[in-house]
Amino acid sequence: MTPPVGQEWEPVCRLEDLEVERGAAALVHGQAVALFRTHDDRVYALANHDPFSRASVLARGIVGTRGEVDFVASPMHKHAFDLRTGRCLDDDHVSVASYEVRIESGVVQVGSRQERRASA
């Protein structure tokens, strides 16, 4: 299922409400979403749910880079997730949902869930 049309871009908070290289949880379309602001002020949104621990905690992880990839390490057991795609960098079979994000006049808006890339 995809989010209902018409709710596609939901304003969530101002960019400056987000800590740099840290996450914050938000309720978007009724769903717990983790927003991450990188050092160069890009914002990503993943589902807040850590599939390994099954707790809603990804927003509380440490943000960093692995190679060129911006990622968050789950605070629970440090599994790393690609901020762009939600793909788990430690386990190919696992991923979390990722959402489109845009910033309009300093306001962070979260859009629809991104299509998952085909994977093996």
Place this chain on the structure above:
Amino acid sequence: MTERIPRTDPRGTHQRRTLVVVGHGMVGHRFVQAAVERGLTETHDVVVVGEECRPAYDRVALTSYFAASSADELSLLPSGRYDDPRVDLRLGTRVTGVDAEDRTVALDDGTQVRYDALVLATGAAPFVPPVPGRDLPGCFVYRTIEDLDAIRDAAATATSGVVIGGGLLGLEAANALVQLGLETHVVEMAPRLMPVQLDEAGGRTLVRHVEGLGVTVHTGAATEAVLGEEAVTGLALAGGGRVEAQLVVFSAGIRPRDQLARDAGLAVAERGGVLVDEQCRSSDPHVFAIGECAAPGGVMYGLVAPGYSMAEVVVDALLEGAGTFTGADMSTKLKLLGVDVASFGDAFATTPGALELVFADAVAGVYKKLVVGRAEDGGHRLLGGVLVGDASAYGVLRPMVSSGITLPDNPEELILPARSGAGAQLGLPDEAVVCSCNNVTKGEIGSAVALDEDGAHACQDLSCVKSCTRAGSTCGSCVPVVKNIIEEHFAAQGRVVDKGLCEHFSLTRQELFDLVAVHGYRRFDDLVEAHGRGRGCEVCKPVVASILASQFNGHVLGAETKALQDTNDAYLANIQRNGTYSVVPRIPGGEITPEKLIVIGEVARDFNLYTKITGGQRIDLFGARMEELPQIWRRLVDAGFESGHAYGKSLRTVKSCVGSTWCRYGVQDSVGLAIALELRYRGLRSPHKLKGGVSGCARECAEARGKDFGVIATEKGWNLYVGGNGGANPAHAQLLAGDLDTETLVRYLDRFLMYYVRTADRLQRTSAWVEQLDGGLDRVRAVVVDDELGLGAELEAAMVRHIGSYRDEWQATLEDPDKLARFVSFVNAPGTPDPSIAFTTERGQIQPVVPDDGSGAGGGRTPEPVLVAATIGVREQA
């Protein structure tokens, strides 16, 4: 004029001239060598007159004379004669006068020698300050092998000796006295040792080393008189101090021996020394002066390298070359009492705009300072520096000063401790002079190891390079660099083991700790930009946060560090499996009043928290939602609680048994001590968690030996154990020191903990740290108990700083809206609790409900949350 020259030439050449050299010290000898090598003896007969009965010897290495089997080992000319027959060496002979008009020198054997050119290389004499008693038997100077013989004879009946002068030579002399088994003192008028070469911090570091060797150092101390009636009995210092000694060595500087020149009417410099021009020519064009007796441009140079340069210049002048001496690199590197000391270039940062970069490792007794200035291309260049304790970088650094090359982006790499993979890639240009004593460039060393075109000869090792190029053959300070250059040349391209933390830093925790100390970095960004790459990760960020906390003790959620904190530190509480937190207030030593127990009970009841007694004798409150934490803290703080740091890599608890207060077996107040220790070390951020324990008697009910530090009462005091832990790899703490009074115990603990914080690796408990230390527990004991590194005071001071800067993290968070900002469930719905968190009840308390979605951890499946907000189910298509 040539017809007046005596015909000493064996081949009887009419055109030959006579060159007289007065003095056969290191510089005089070097002059003769250069004269022979460069063909001056083709046209000149050389008469060398040496006052000492032995040919030139290595005065720089004078102290090694005691270790040498004979004086020959120091000799620069063991055969006593030059191979070139046109050099006539007359030893044990003194020049009594120079007649500049007649161009003759008079010798003390009554003969006269005419000269066409005269080279004065008479050196310098020790300066003996005019203090009463300075002529008493037992007073010596430190200049010649004869002086050393006399000192050795006197030392046979003496028990203690004092050296007046804490400069370079004074410390050499002190070394000699130590070697002779004397209780040794050094008296220096300046406020620090080696005042000419070292800055204050460098001098301090040196004092620590020197005192560690048993030498007593008196700085800022003027000598008033040498005491004694018939022989030396001691020294009276200004201000009333006294030093008992049967032997006094004056080493308060040197004065040029310029009397011959003065008597001959030659110009001398204001502060002594034969005044010479850039070709080292005196006011009489036939007379030259080189080495310590000369004052080119009015300045005297008390080092051998400038003397050698002057020797070359004069040979050049006599060959009608254009060489000039325009000042010298006064860089110094030497090993004093086993301590490396070097000073080079603008060591005191007198150049306008100069910056200092300091690395100090008190643990290792190392102090290094670089003085850096702007280069023309906008980068940085090295102006000078000071190295104490480890001067291995000297060989690389000094040529950087003289060649003026632009420094690499991270110049501090040059002085940080060597580590795998770094090797401070020298980056020296080929023309950089590596050996300044013998003026050998990097390029020349490179050619020496490269095969000749005809494959005839290529040096295969250091000793071959030394003999072929002379690099490293004089003072030896450049030998490590020469070796590096050779090794680089032969380098097998083996991959070096990376001991780095993660992909962002190829540095260990200790190396990062040092970098932060050197630069005073307060921000992760600065550190990673300068010394790492990328934006960090869950490994390096908490390490940096911990290092910053250990050194500056700022708040965990301060602006510069809040993004770095690991899971638990980030919220000052312990995350649990459902994303809620547990809260542990500090209960020092496990002692708590009924009122406080009631408060904990009330808080647990009001916030519906699960409570459990921990292994560390406190109470854990589970099930707090993140956004509830501040309210819970508020209640606890208002009741007098503070954070128990159960979430940090920091001191957790100091567990105790009930001790002598109640227990019929107890011999000491274990609870009182445990409380004092827990309050002393609370908040100390460390490489891993730290636990302590105190038992009031040998029954050990506090299980103190299962802790990082454990204290067990004895009849006489306390036994201190270190390096224990429970967990997956349990370790029993080992006895560090026994029967300590409380004050000593605390002092040792301060030292132990700070030593650990400074040098352990990431997530290394004390047991593993002790084990990997070179020397293990003995090493810890040497540093902590015996204070062999002289570090004790510094480690204690660091702990005192920590204690003074301690603040309760919870309270500080409550007072700061910026720090509180992150404690919301949803940034856009702060009033809405996380709907995925749910509890059931078991045995009268809450328990988390873990969603069971049946598919395990895979599939990226979104859970079925118990939503309190509008629900839009999002289920993934497989």
